[in-house]
Amino acid sequence: MKNSTLQNTLDKTEQWTRIPSAEETTFVVDEITTVIKEAVESTIGNSSYQHSQINQWMSSIVESSLSQLTKLGKPFKYIVTCIILQKNGAGLHTASSCFWDNSTDGSCTIRWENKTIYCIVSVFGLAI
C-alpha cells in the first residue's frame, strides 16, 4: 500500500519537473495567426466603420486575442497591439525593432480588411 502511494508521488513529481519540448517553448506563428484571425473576424467581421463602436471593437479584439493566447498554455509573455484604421486613402507605415532571444521569441502580424476598415494586429511573444 505504502509503496504505491510513494510511487504515485514520484510520478507526480516527475511531471512537475518535466522539461518542456522545443515545440512548447518556441513561438509558433501559425497557431497564433489562426487564433487572432478568429478573434478579429468574430468582432468586426461584417461591420462598417462606425466611430462610436471603435473603442468597444478595439477592447474586444485585444481582450479576446489575449484570452485565446493564454488558453494555449505556453510559457510566454504576450504583447498584443491593434490598429484600426478607416479607409480613406491615407498611408500608414509601421516598423518594429526587437531586442530578444531569437531562438525562443517571435512576433507575428495579421492584416485584415473589409470595405471600410483596416485592422492590423501584432502579437509579440517573449519566452519566460
Next chain:
Amino acid sequence: MTDLAKEKAARLLKKRGSLSSLGSHEVRAKEAFARTKDSISTVSYMEEPGHHDDIPRPAVQMENTYQLSPAQRFPVLTVKDILKDVLTSYLQEEKYEPELCRQMTKTISEVVKARVKDLMIPRYKIIVIISIGQIRDQNMRMGSRCLWDETHDNFSSHTFKNSSLFATATVYGVYFE
C-alpha cells in the same frame, strides 16, 4: 529562423509592403560575473531572408543566478525622453511621402532600439514599435494589451504630429526571468 518561417515572413511582407522587423540576438554567458567572452550579436532583417546565422554558434550553458527581481527597473521617463528626442529630430521638417516614411520608420526604430540598449538595463528584453501615417481627415485608433508581470514589466510611448504626418513610438520592456 527556419526557412519556412522566413518564407512566410517574406510573403507577409510582400503583401503589406512596409513592415519590417529587426531581431537582434545577444548571448551572454555567466551573467553573474559579467564576463562577456562569448557574446555574439546578429541582426536579422525579416524582409531579406538568407542573411542569417552565418556564424555557427556554440550552445551556451547558462548558470542560475537565483535572482527573483530585476536589479534595475525599466526607466519609463528616460525612455519617453529618448522617444521625444528622436521623433522630433527626425520628423520635424518632413512631409509625408511613401518611400521616405517607409525608410524613416525602419531607421527610427533602429535608432530608438540602439539608444535604449545603451541604457544597459540588464535582463530586459526590448520591443520598439514605430508607426508613421499621413494625416488626411481619417480616424484611427491604436490599442495594446499585454500579458506580463505588472511589477517588473513596463512600457513607454510618445506621439508626434506635424502638418502632414503623425508618428507614434512605443517601447515595451519585459523582464527576462
